[in-house]
Structure formats: C-alpha cells, structure tokens
Amino acid sequence: MTRPKQERAVRTREAILMAAAEVFDEYGYSAAGVSKILQRAGVTQGAMYFHFKSKEDLGRAVLVEQASTLALPAEPAGLQQLIDLTLYLGLELQRNVLLRAGVRLAVEQGEAGLQDFTVYRWWIDRFRAELEVAGRRGDLLPQVDALEFARVLVASFTGTQLMSHLESGRESLPSEISVLWGYLLPGIATPGALARLTVDVERAKAML
C-alpha cells in the first residue's frame, strides 16, 4: 500500500471509531445502530468492514481505546500526579466523547456482551505505577500495597463516575473525586506527604 492510502485508511478508521463513540455515548450499546454510525462517519458499510467486522468489534475498540486521545503524563511521578490524573479524568469525562463512550461500555458491558476486564486492568496498572513511585519516595504508609490500593482506587473512581453520570450528567464529578481523595488519603499517605499534597481541580485543568 502506498503512503497516502495508508494515511487515508488511518483517517477512515478514526472517523468510524469516533462516530461509534458518539453513538454509543448518546444511545448506549444495544440501541446503537450500525447504520447510524456509518451515516455519522460518512463512510460505506464496505469501508467499515475493512476495519471493524461487527458492532461488537466496534464496541470492543471504543472500550479498549478509551484513553487513546488523553494527554496522560509520560512517566509515573507519585501521589500528587495520581491525584491530578484522577481529577483530569473527571474533567475529560465531561467533554471527551471517546473516553465517555469507552467508560460507559466498560460499566454497561454486561449489556454489550463484551465481558472484558482488560481496560480495568490497564487503569489499575497505570495507577499502580504512580503508587510504586510514591512508595519508593516514602510517601506511603507501610501497610499500603500498591496493587491492592490501585484496585480500590479504580473501583471507587468507577462507582463515583457512574453515580455522578446518573445524578448530574457528570457535572459534579471533579468535586466528588476531590471528596473521595479526602477520605482515601489518610489511609495511604504518611503525615509528611499528607501535609504536602494538594487536591485541587485547578491543577488538573492545566493538564487539559
């Protein structure tokens, strides 16, 4: 394949993926029709089937590529970065349609028949890396297990976003993530780290 064709294929795939994200975000998985997605992407069924064999294939791509348009920090840097990262995710969930749709599918994937834990595992590993840096710096209490707390954090974040989505269309999400950290930090951070750490949505806005 020549380079222009490759580039066009990449652009087509992206257009379909983003159209699918919009439709899943708006209607949910089971009500999302492939024809609606094709119409929104402005491509033919043949073009879609070159990249995605089925609606399930599209759902899985949106699910596992949910973080692909985020500006995540390149290297783990510890507890402050972990706090900022979760607040940044709260802000992105208000406006990033691929993340919104991917998270919606992660939560409602029983309905989509996907049964895919890999995206949760991916976030657990991402959070764990920050916690391991924090541990090496002596910012974590001795009883904290990085993997265990990373799981607790992904679970708490997931439930918080689910409830905020239902209750306020995610308007309250950043402030509820701040409240969550207020209750979680005393169980994981040393008094010295606690005195230094800031839970501040404004800091996370700088990451947008």
Add this chain to the structure above:
Amino acid sequence: MTRPKQERAVRTREAILMAAAEVFDEYGYSAAGVSKILQRAGVTQGAMYFHFKSKEDLGRAVLVEQASTLALPAEPAGLQQLIDLTLYLGLELQRNVLLRAGVRLAVEQGEAGLQDFTVYRWWIDRFRAELEVAGRRGDLLPQVDALEFARVLVASFTGTQLMSHLESGRESLPSEISVLWGYLLPGIATPGALARLTVDVERAKAML
C-alpha cells in the same frame, strides 16, 4: 376483592417479579424478553399486565425493590453494623437473585433507559443512618460528614461489585469489600474506634 383473591394477586406479582429478576440477572435488560419472563413465572400476559404495564415497569420494580428480600438490621447501630452490612451485601450478591438483578439494572440502567437515582439515594440514606449513630457515639473523626461519606461508600461499593462481577463472577467480592474498608477506616474512625472495629466476613455470615 376477597382475601384469597388478594393473596393470590400478591403471590402472582411476586412470581412475576422473581422471574423478571432471574431473566434480567441472566441476560441483562435489553436481551430480556417478556415472553421468557412469562414462561418462567408460569403466568399469562393478561396476568402480568394487571401488575406491570411493560418491560420498563418490570425493570423499575426489580431496580427499586432490590433490597426487599434482605434481612437488614431494623435499627442503625453504628460503624460496626455498617461494616457488617456491607459484607453481608457482598455475600447476598453471590446468591440473592433479586438483589443481583436490581444492582445490575442500577449499574446498566443507561441501557434500560430508566435513569433512576432513587435506589442509590436509598442506600446512601441507609448508610448515613449508621454513620450518624457512629458520630453520636464519638466514633467518627471530626472532619467526617455522614452524608458525604455515605455517598463515597455507596460509590466505592458499587464500583467494587462491578469489577468483582466482571473479574470473578463476584467470588472475590466479600474479600474485596474487606480490603476497601482497610483503606477507608483510617479516614473516618477515631483511633479508639479503629482498635475496636472488626472487618470479618464470618460475622456477616451470621446475618445470612
């Protein structure tokens, strides 16, 4: 209506509700067919429409009545009871089909088009009552707000059960709720209360 007729109507409603719970738990909302529910309940469509006008009506009933077969403590009694209660819920989620289906619909309700926050509010109020007793006893740290932490706990529990459902069919749920408490308690309980409290699945088994 004479009494035997009333009793029969109550039994019919319950049979339909439980059949709907089984089908929602097994297949999810969108794949659940009314005919499958009728067949399992052994009732006619007419009998169903006397109690529930539509599949949505059935979904809403399973959602809001999810806790109706639980043996919840009659009176709030504080932090130990709150811990035991969450572990008991973890055990019930492994075997109580109405709770399982109601929680599944609460999580996947975007798919069901229900958009109902009342069941979350109900659990928040239930947990808050325990926290208020704990506060009056002096078991909570001064910065703890009972309503705020009740929301954090419902969110964390919801995310924990969602992930455990996906990862292990909820087999790991009671132990993951124990882990969650290990990280939450230092942020809410006084040192005196911490020394007294027990996070123990065996205690919760006595509530079954």
